[in-house]
Amino acid sequence: MASPEPKDKSYQRRTSPHSPPLRIIIVGAGLGGCAAAAALHHHGHEVVAVLDKVRAFNRLGDSLGLGENAYKLLARWGCSIKEIQEIGNQAPTMRIRRWHDGKVLAEQPLMDMAGYIGHRGDYHDIFLKWVRERGIPIRMGCEVVAYSDAAAPTPSLTLATGEVLTADVIVACDGIKSLARHLVLGAQDDPVSSGYACFRAYFEPSADMRADPARNAFLGEDSVNFWIGPDTHVVQNTLRGGREFNWILTHKDDGDVPESWFQPGDMDEVRRLVADIDPAIREAIKSTDKCLDWKICYRKPLPTWVSPESHRIVLLGDSCHAHLPTSAQGASQACESAGVLAVCLGLVARDEIRIGTRAYEKLRFPRTRVSQTHGEDLRDRWHNVLKNVDGDIEIDPEMVKIKNRPLYAFDAEQDAVDNWDEVSRKVREEFTKGEIEPLCN
Ligand SMILES: Cc1cc2nc3c(=O)[nH]c(=O)nc-3n(C[C@H](O)[C@H](O)[C@H](O)COP(=O)(O)OP(=O)(O)OC[C@H]3O[C@@H](n4cnc5c(N)ncnc54)[C@H](O)[C@@H]3O)c2cc1C
Known part of the structure; x- marks a missing residue:
């Protein structure tokens, strides 16, 4: 049976200013x-x-x-x-990395983005x-x-x-x-296209993946990383205490992805898009079985x-x-x-x-x-x-x-x-x- 108030004894619900309440x-x-x-x-x-x-x-x-x-x-x-x-x-922190080699461009507390993800x-x-x-x-x-x-x-x-x-x-x-x-x-x-869509996947990494040095670089502990490049970025983080793995690849959208939370994504297209990303994350993404394709719609x-x-x-x-x-x-x-x-x-x-x-x-x-x-x-x-700059130029964090x-x-x-x-x-x-x-x- 539900109790009408939270259990915390210090909590005080306010009295309604209306009688009866709205x-x-x-x-x-x-x-x-x-x-x-x-x-x-x-x-x-x-x-x-x-x-x-x-x-x-x-x-x-x-x-x-x-x-x-x-x-x-x-x-x-x-x-x-x-x-x-x-x-x-x-x-404790999240790392913003360069697309092609994973060089850390900035590191900042996780709280700077969204509290706990x-x-x-x-x-x-x-x-x-x-x-x-x-x-x-x-x-x-x-x-x-x-x-x-x-x-x-x-x-x-x-x-x-x-x-x-x-x-x-x-x-x-x-x-x-x-x-x-x-x-x-x-x-x-009508929805307005933001010009981008996301391929997204989350899954429980297999024992094989955990043991594979080409795919396990970000599985050892809770992590949040971003790889940024021209017109694209990848977000990677762990969920449920590291038992689940999530990556999200934002890519240019030519407008034909339906506005849906459930549209299956094309993993061949994903593999093409991440062909030149930092090798430390590349295989973890490329070996994923399936993903969703989310149009990022706006109003x-x-x-x-x-x-x-x-x-x-x-x-x-x-x-x-x-x-x-x-x-x-x-x-x-x-x-x-x-x-x-x-x-x-x-x-x-x-x-x-x-x-x-x-x-x-x-x-x-x-x-x-x-x-x-x-x-x-x-x-x-x-x-x-990183558009139109030399690949190794120093970026102000x-x-x-x-x-x-x-x-x-x-x-x-x-x-x-x-x-x-x-x-x-x-x-x-x-x-x-x-x-x-x-x-x-
Ligand atoms: C399936 C899904 C997945 C999402 N995943 C993410 C994510 O991974 N990361 C992220 O940052 N944000 C995500 N979001 C967005 C995020 O949840 C929202 O920005 C935030 O929670 C505020 O959402 P909301 O409650 O206003 O709307 P929503 O979360 O969209 O909830 C709206 C609710 O209204 C119900 N509803 C709609 N129409 C009717 C109707 N006519 N009659 C009765 N009920 C109705 C829907 O069933 C739904 O439960 C997701 C949203 C959805 C719906």
């Missing part, structure tokens, strides 16, 4: 949806249900990072982040457990097929079964292919994250701020958004929910743009720094270092409180004028 439905039980459930629960709101269309979660994806900016919020919400840290990669599926299991520990129902096999944005009495959603559910607020954490985004935008938005920044009529259906996570893999901040920014939404909904009266949701998008948009552009900047620096650390000091919830007066005043003015200013053009 009833909230979350669509999507990915990391974003689970973070939203934990945050809203902590701030005293009633999370009626988290809905997900899949019947069961598989261990999907591979390496994912969670930064300190997310940890501090999760800990505040009563989540035991030790559970995440224990299963994350424990390497772990398997997305393993982290997801822990997030789901946190939600269940709070007594919040996760309803699997519930596909949302339509939303109604009626301002009165409340917005609603319809499941594939025909069941209609209503709530004071609906939070759509339904991922990069979000259905809710179409409602919010009032139009279909243009959205002019709004909130539904136009009720202002009570809101987007959160990849549905409104997807990140490039090089940002290593997709899940962390979803956690930040979760905290800010929960804070904003706690600062408004029941009849002013729309002030809270519109303040939420205004507070979050600039912050997520900074973190998204960090990922673009890093990719561009890595892919260009600063040119290739990962510069995510400044993102960590930020406390998203505190920032929302600090800026509340100014932002909520602006939102009120916009409602008075009858014109909501778009987040971007």
Whole structure:
């Protein structure tokens, strides 16, 4: 039987400022949806249900990072982040290497990129457990097929079964292919190709591989390495305490890779692309049986994250701020958004929910743009720094270092409180004028 509160005795859930508490439905039980459930629960709101269309979660994806900016919020919400840290990669540093010979161009603490890197599926299991520990129902096999944005009495959603559910607020954490985004935008938005795709593989190295000096150079202990070259890079790291091995090869994409997490990759093409990479990693990649091919799709920044009529259906996570893999901040920014939404909904009266949701998008948009552009900047620096230079030229380490650390000091919830007066005043003015200013053009 799930207990309604986390076990940590020092944890204190906040009392709802509303009586009765706001009833909230979350669509999507990915990391974003689970973070939203934990945050809203902590701030005293009633999370009626988290809905997900899949019947069961598989261990999907591979390496994912969670930064300190997310940890501090999760800990505040009563989540035991030790559970995440224990299963994350424990390497103290990561090495950024030259493509053709593996020369270390820069070495920096792992924390500079993304805190502890772990398997997305393993982290997801822990997030789901946190939600269940709070007594919040996760309803699997519930596909949302339509939303109604009626301002009165409340917005609603319809499941594939025909069941209609209503709530004071609906939070759509339904991922990069979000259905809710179409409602919010009032139009279909097409994915934008980033110009790159990734071949990715993770597997348990065989005894043969472990014993083979041509393939085992990075298997002895937890490790994180990057090989950078013109228009390409490889990420390698170990997962589950070194028992699993992950490599990701980013390559130019001519636009014909479908937007999918499950597209099989062509290992012959991989072998061609890594033919001239550092021999220390080459054979480990070339001898891999199979991989996936992920198109790195992007969405243009959205002019709004909130539904136009009720202002009570809101987007959160990849549905409104997807990140490039090089940002290593997709899940962390979803956690930040979760905290800010929960804070904003706690600062408004029941009849002013729309002030809270519109303040939420205004507070979050600039912050997520900074973190998204960090990922673009890093990719561009890595892919260009060795172009048109002599193979042995010395590279200033600063040119290739990962510069995510400044993102960590930020406390998203505190920032929302600090800026509340100014932002909520602006939102009120916009409602008075009858014109909501778009987040971007
Ligand atoms: C399969 C997969 C693998 C990934 N692998 C990696 C990785 O290896 N490394 C990395 O950095 N990032 C990865 N990501 C991205 C990363 O998980 C996200 O950036 C981050 O966790 C925030 O995601 P989210 O919760 O907003 O969306 P998502 O993780 O996409 O979750 C959205 C959820 O909404 C559900 N959903 C969608 N539509 C509906 C609907 N109509 N009705 C009900 N439910 C719905 C989906 O089933 C899904 O569970 C992956 C994402 C996915 C989906």
